[in-house]
Amino acid sequence: MTTVAPAAPSAAPARLALPPVDHAPRPYTGPSRDEVIAMRRQFTNPAVFTLYREPLLIVEGYMQYLYDETGRRYLDLFAGIVTVSVGHCHPTFVRRVQDQVGTLQHATTIYLHPNVALLAKKLASKMPPGLDVTYFVNSGSEANDLAVTMARLHTGHTDVVALRNAYHGGSPSAMGLTSHSTWKFPVGGDGRVHHAMNPDPYRSPFDGSPDEIATKSAQDIREIIRYSTPGKIAAFIAEPIQGVGGATLGARNYLAEAYAITREHGGLCIADEVQTGFGRTGEHYWGFENFGVVPDFVTMAKGIGNGAPLAAVTTRMEIARSLAQRVHFNTYGGNPVSMAAGLAVLDIIDEDGLQENARVVGGRFKAGLERLARAHPLVGDVRGMGLMLGVELVRDRATKEPAKSETLDVLESMRESGALIGKGGLDGNVLRIKPPMCITAADADFALDALDEALSRAGGGARR
Ligand SMILES: Cc1ncc(COP(=O)(O)O)c(C=O)c1O
Secondary structure, eight states, rough: OOOOOOOOSSSSSSGOOOOOOOOOOOOOOSOOOOHHHHHHHSSOOOOOOSSSSSSSOEEEBTTEEEEEETTOOEESSSHHHTTTOOOOOHHHHHHHHHHTTTTTTOOOOTTTOOHHHHHHHHHHSSOTTOOEEEEEEEHHHHHHHHHHHHHHHHHOOOOOOTTTTOOOOHHHHHHOOOGGGGGOOOOOOOOTTTEEEOOOTTOOOOOOOHHHHHHHHEEEEHHHHHSSSOOOOEEEESSSSBBTTTSSSTTTTHHHHHHHHHHHHHHHHHEEEEETTTTTTTOSSOOOOGTTTTOSSEEEEETTTTTTSEEEEEEOHHHHGGGGGSOEEEEEEOOOOHHHHHHHHHHHHHHTTTTHHHHHEEEHHHHHHHHHHHHOEEEEEEEEEEEEEEEBSSSOOOTOOHHHHHHHHHHHHHHHHHHHHHEEETSEEEEEEOOOOOOOOOHHHHHHHHHHHHHHHHTOOOOO
16 A cells, blocks of 8 residues: 655646645545556456546545545546536535435335435426336436336337437447447347437438438438338437437427327337436436427436436336336335435535536536637537537548547546546547536636647647
């Protein structure tokens, strides 16, 4: 074991100093970075990957900041992959989870515990009327699996339509819903899932305005149903804004048209809110609300638990009843500590005004990104809502050739400046900005300066 004293607050150049914070990291006393790398290499499955060329050891978090083993602080723009919603180790969150850990850690839903009922009731209060029955699980993949199972049971149909460029999880059946070759193993899968055109206007094969592309993309669902299914489907599943896919979204008319076609063919509509839920899109609590639709299922994970292994699927009672025809059980689903985490998150989002913060700081961030797009030819597209933003990098704005290695260079430069940004898209050429929702305007300005510098370096200094 080594002890590393905290370094000076930030090693970034003065011009790019992180906004001040009233938090001093503890001295780190765990294994060294090299020891951790060696243990990971030897004892963890090689499929477990790290983001940077030189892996980063993160040992502490406070609100929107992370600390490495030397005490260096970073602005977290990726939030543990869109999961830390209210802030790392938010004091209220820590207190409430610690209270529960010290009182009852686990019992399962075979006994009553108030937390399961309280969180289900609280979620119902955040949903459109009628969507008020929740099943708790541990991961987004499980939530999507369960939604599809219930849709199949309730409708009596089996085919499911998902979208190209979607990510819905890595369990064998969620992998079938996912539409990225990079995330699919050649082990067979759910042959009853079909992928329809994604309405993202930036890379759509359809012509026209974003609204026209949305309509043509929705019509593709109809064609798929006509050609590839018995004419009826169990469900249509979509992320209101595709997360792993690179913050891609269609025009506002898309989901309404897609939901109408689904319902015309006997299907139920699943909104995968694993990334877009809980106020992140700013204007609304749920991503689907930005598109004026009401789904039949809402699946949630990530932000609901601020890092606790907590996920859920909410639906209407008549649909939920379909699951009661057999025994269904999930050992950790409804765990009192995870439920305490969820209850704390929902309260903190309201108490700290985080949805409004996502709207205001997200709007400032997006305006800044659009300014950078005007200056840097490397930026092909800026998109997203609130604090769910994407910046697609291309080598040539006409051909839209994905700027893959340049994206990695931007990630590395940002890290040097003290900002940890995410990456996504099928080609790995989209910068993903999805920070804890407690991020400030000063943090956004710092990140934009760091990105300006990183884009200049990655683009070989090219500016307009
Ligand atoms: C939109 C979406 N759905 C589902 C999942 C799967 O969640 P999990 O990794 O918790 O299984 C993810 C994970 O990234 C996601 O982004």
